[in-house]
Amino acid sequence: MRTPLYSRYHKIKERCYNPKNKSYKRYGGRGIKMCDEWLNDFKAFESWALANGYDPDLAIDRIDNDGDYSPENCRFVTLLENNQNRRTSRFYTYNGKTQNLMQWCTELGLNYRTVMFRMKRGWSFERSITEPVIKRNREELIGQRFGRLVVIKYAGDEFIGSDNNSRYICQCDCGETVMVGQGKLKSGHTKSCGCLQREKATERMRKDNPMKKGKPPR
Ligand SMILES: [Zn+2]
Numbered sequence: 001m002r003t004p005l006y007s008r009y010h011k012i013k014e015r016c017y018n019p020k021n022k023s024y025k026r027y028g029g030r031g032i033k034m035c036d037e038w039l040n041d042f043k044a045f046e047s048w049a050l051a052n053g054y055d056p057d058l059a060i061d062r063i064d065n066d067g068d069y070s071p072e073n074c075r076f077v078t079l080l081e082n083n084q085n086r087r088t089s090r091f092y093t094y095n096g097k098t099q100n101l102m103q104w105c106t107e108l109g110l111n112y113r114t115v116m117f118r119m120k121r122g123w124s125f126e127r128s129i130t131e132p133v134i135k136r137n138r139e140e141l142i143g144q145r146f147g148r149l150v151v152i153k154y155a156g157d158e159f160i161g162s163d164n165n166s167r168y169i170c171q172c173d174c175g176e177t178v179m180v181g182q183g184k185l186k187s188g189h190t191k192s193c194g195c196l197q198r199e200k201a202t203e204r205m206r207k208d209n210p211m212k213k214g215k216p217p218r
Helices: 004-017 036-040 042-051 079-088 101-108 112-120 125-130 182-186 195-214
Strands: 059-062 074-077 091-094 097-100 149-160 163-172 177-181
Touching: 004 042, 036 042, 091 101, 091 125, 097 101, 101 112, 101 125, 112 125, 149 177, 163 182, 177 182
Parallel strands: none
Antiparallel strands: 059 074, 091 097, 149 163, 163 177
């Protein structure tokens, strides 16, 4: 009989042992296994689960994220706890001290997102926690003109690929307002709300058409 607990058990086996499973590369592919006792006998897993606070609403969590599914390394947690554990489960050593990223950030007074962002870009852990953060001056662009656009106000940051881009509300000479990323403003990529391109296109059509019509027939 397929109880919810059995299907939980089956899913764990799938992600550890079935290379076709979509989660396999994060489990079996990383060497995560199920202990022999559980693997050979669902009943063994079931009795461990029932004795350790199993509830269908709880997630099964591996205490050491790189460890196996085994009685020593598993516990039932709420989904929130499970996510927190996943995020903080990597440990980093610096100056002879080892702790997780959240603890490092708290100790050094660093912004967790900033450090994560740096590491995702490929910075080493040490560089990520030691290089000073240059605070971008978000006000500096306000009032500046870029083509037909005048920057009115800062409108928040967004992540584009691996880049953090500040967006600004700009007023166009034609009266429209648009939101533009600072990269596009500074590079000269965006110079209007779109009205400039529309005008150019109309102009091109006006120029092109009479010429074609005006060509003498051969
Ligand atoms: Zn415009």
